[in-house]
Amino acid sequence: MAAGTLYTYPDNWRAFKAQIAAQYSGARLKVASNPPAFTFGQTNRSPAFISNFPLGKVPAYQGDDGFCLFESNAIAHYLSNDALRGATPQAAAQVLQWVSFADSEIIPPASAWVFPTLGIMQFNKQATEQAKEDVKKVLTVLNQHLTTRTFLVGERVSLADITVACSMVWLFKQVLEPSFRQPYPNVTRWFVTCVNQPQFKAVLGEVKLCEKMAQFDAKKFAEMQPKKETPAKKEKAAPEEEMDDCDAVLAAEPKAKDPFAHLPKSAFVMDEFKRKYSNEDTMTVALPHFWENFDREGYSIWYAQYKYPEELTLTFKSCNLITGETQQEWLISKLRLSTLCSEVPLVHRRWFCIVVVWPIYLKQTGQRLCPDWQIDYESYDWRKLDPESEECKTMVKEYFAWEGDFKHVGKAFNQGKIFK
Template sequence: MSQGLLYCNFRTRTRVPRALVEHLKLDIKLVDPEDQPTEFARDFPLKKVPGMVLPDGSKLTEVIAISYYLIGLSSDHLAKEQLAGSNIEERAQVLRWMSLTNSELLVLFAKILKPLIGQAPYIKPQADTFEAKIEAVTASFEARLSTHTYLATEQVSLADLFAFTVFGKCFENIFGSKWRAAHPAIMRWFNTVKDVTYLRELSKKYELCDEPLPLPQSNKKKESKKESKKETKPPAPVAKAPTATEEPVEQKKPKHPLELLGKATFPLDDWKRKYSNEDTRTGALPWFWENYNPDEYSLWKVDFKYNDELTLTFMSNNLVGGFFNRLSGSVKYMFGSLVVFGENNDNGITGAVMVRGQDFAPAFDVAPDWESYSYTKLDPSKPEDKDFIGNMWAWDKPVTVDGRDREIADGKVLK
């Protein structure tokens, strides 16, 4: 008999419950709310994920409650004690750190992120308050991890798994390299937890940013105007009323050139979710090739032109990260991965990227350094090109360069 149904998707709060179901081998049906919108809205009117329907038809919400329920279903007693705590003191500490992560760190992250991605207005005093609060919250994590390996107990617990997913999203968007350098204990913990079995596949998907997301351009201009001295402006001329044969000129907001191509039938967001949540070789890639439409999108081999100038592999990977950050204006029209192959003082950058349309330039030229890369169109009807694309997106085979097989040292995904 099934142990229930779990509504989950790619959002941060659903990642740990999904990982628990898969790792503990629970008989739970995983459903994306977008696949069953009517049933989801009926069972969970607030439309918040995760949401779980229990075998008796009752409902369970909230990530902490659902995570504890899933652990309770496991027959692995050692895993239960490790994840949830072996006594009342440990269980209280696990709940404490999960609650702090969920109600403070994640909430503040969302409040900081939304104005940066255009989902809320940017108000500087408010943004400064949120940034000060999140720094105070993370100071608690830094203090604990300066003297302990893990958050709640002496081994990896549910608190570590959940906090890892939230910090991962922060590192992708708002906590750049300077912030991470100033918080060495958190980074030591993060790099330790990412190798835990529960999160090994998930941890590959996080792409740490070099710089935080920039302010929206319009707000940068507003802040600049506030800081400059106000000038007296002459009275504005009275606008001439249009004649009977004239029409007012409508000022339209400039669009990204790729938006003029119209809506594609290939579901790019669905593909990005597949890639993030399923095994690349056995799940994501077969789905991609079944749904890919070469009339709407094109595939490109992207190579860094100056590999002979690269030194340490982590610096090469940071170079890729910066490039991807500067492509943010085009990210809804593209997907791909660039990898760093080789070793320190002998490495290079290559990869495969899909873009809307048949020309690479409109997607890439939003980044000032786009001309530092060369672009070669790939033909997936050719086995060698199709294999290259799969290898660049799966990261499980060496890169062949000048007849040599070079191991992949690192890489980043643009999604």
């Protein structure tokens, strides 16, 4: 029978899996989650800990015989008995199926939805709405599976139930209010059955189901962020270090001129539009805001089309090109503050076409202003759009919503202007 220590921080749902498995199997498990036995952020960074667990992550298990394991699913599996793991090859495979299902289908949307309500992560409206839809899909699958079953695999609790239930604890506690879970009665019945088993309760305590869906709390999020220490004032300036030849050459170079220095300040605040675009609905909020505030005197809108589509016969090549172009925009702060580039790969037969709609604070493309911004400029054909035209309005809508007919591209396809 296994015996050892589980290192973790308090209330770590990933550690719950191993603890509950040990309750069922009878494995002797000590939990080190508080000082002096374990201090998260210190103990797991010590040389002794890293020598046994190279990633420094928790939960981590060390047996009394010196056997070490990291990764919560592996630890839970090791601490289980045959009944939990699946008594037959078929049952064992089904258990593994649901363990994988929890990792790939439940945890990502659950984290995106729940973490902002706990102050762990910044709120993003689109990500949260997508997470809700993904959780509905998960609940639908589980509800159908549990229509004629008490547990996920077989007639008794298995590691499948332990893993899936633990991955859903925070969903049920924080956001799955009665109206949301009402269409999935089999899932709620199963979850309540699991968490009320003595072995679950010994680890989780009393699990109270959510009565009202928790929302993002900006104040809580601010409190959770690490405080920045204000550096103490220096009483006396430290002596300057001697520069080597390389530093001396760099220091002697003339400072780059701000490419936007000669331009008047625009009333259109690009970052304000980006916040709308990132956190609110594109069609009903972001695009109306764009057109209501767009500065037609200061800004222009450009359509760009990649010149060499025959190079993009493989999907990863298109993805690399888009990623590189987007990184240039975001990494160069001056350009980032004045633009928002939307790039869409469009497929024709076996090739891709990269096309761009780019609002820019200039009457010319911003990449012409500075050599640092011209890396891919010549690889595109650029065309300035008329903001008053229906063509421009349609293209802005389609490219920023990432959906539509894209008729201008279809016309070019048919005329052989893109693919020859």
